[in-house]
Amino acid sequence: xxxxxxxxxxxxxxxxxxxxxxxxxxxIKLVPWNPVVIAGLRSLIAIFIFLxxxxxxxxxxxxxxxxxxxxxxxxxxxxLFVCANKFTTSANAIILQSTSPIHIMIFSAxxxxxxxxxxxxxxxAFCLGGTALFFFDQLTPGGLMxxxxxxxxxxxxxMMFVLSSALPDEESSMSAxxxxHLGTALVGLxxxxxxxxxxEPMAVGCMLVLGIFQLGIPYILYGMAVQRCPPLYCxxxxxxxxxxxxxxxxxxxxxxxxxxxxxGGVIVLATVALWCVAGARAAARQQHHG
Numbered sequence: 001x002x003x004x005x006x007x008x009x010x011x012x013x014x015x016x017x018x019x020x021x022x023x024x025x026x027x028i029k030l031v032p033w034n035p036v037v038i039a040g041l042r043s044l045i046a047i048f049i050f051l052x053x054x055x056x057x058x059x060x061x062x063x064x065x066x067x068x069x070x071x072x073x074x075x076x077x078x079x080l081f082v083c084a085n086k087f088t089t090s091a092n093a094i095i096l097q098s099t100s101p102i103h104i105m106i107f108s109a110x111x112x113x114x115x116x117x118x119x120x121x122x123x124x125a126f127c128l129g130g131t132a133l134f135f136f137d138q139l140t141p142g143g144l145m146x147x148x149x150x151x152x153x154x155x156x157x158x159m160m161f162v163l164s165s166a167l168p169d170e171e172s173s174m175s176a177x178x179x180x181h182l183g184t185a186l187v188g189l190x191x192x193x194x195x196x197x198x199x200e201p202m203a204v205g206c207m208l209v210l211g212i213f214q215l216g217i218p219y220i221l222y223g224m225a226v227q228r229c230p231p232l233y234c235x236x237x238x239x240x241x242x243x244x245x246x247x248x249x250x251x252x253x254x255x256x257x258x259x260x261x262x263x264g265g266v267i268v269l270a271t272v273a274l275w276c277v278a279g280a281r282a283a284a285r286q287q288h289h290g
Contacts, residue, residue, distance in 0.1 A: 011233055014237040023214050041185070049220065050220075051178070059174055089255055089257045090245050098268060099272075100155070
């Protein structure tokens, strides 16, 4: 397929976005603070990036039921993911969160009555099987809790995607993201008196990197990429994050996932990738015949 220059630029933006997202696990590990406080302060820093971007494009902040619900799901995703990184390995956290498409499908089938093909259900079975392998490693009670935090973050992320798809325009999408980060920052600041922090240069530097380069700028790049790049390419390029996230942690901190987690991760990522490709081809055939 010949790609336009616009699509190529979108792919580059999405790749840059994914690589910046992937540093999250490492820098969360390096900050010795409570995970809810980390999530809140990270979002507080990112808020200024979002406000600057929205002001530059003359976007208004839209507050309605849809943006509030989407923002609430983002609050859950942010806090649960940081908690997962603190309690389990970064590999477990990011790959278990990457099961969000499965949560979307299960939720749609059970509550919305959506129908799916056999291949869709087969993909769910493979992903659930791969996910189960994460729990076969010898985990501490905290590690087990971290895995559940990661799965829960995948659920809230899936719900966020479902709600985001119903938003009418980029102004509403950016408003929902801003509200989500405002909510996360509020929760983190409320926890701060109970979990005091020490303002060490290393920790402060890591938080600035998380807020600006791992959260604020990548979300803007993502918003630009999805306007230029086909959804399938965005989805597949986005898988650079779960591939590189544990690599940075291993290279710097030396944290290694268990054997079962590695096998499970390969199964989950490969299944989601193949599922995205198959779904895109089926949609293209349907559009062609339609």
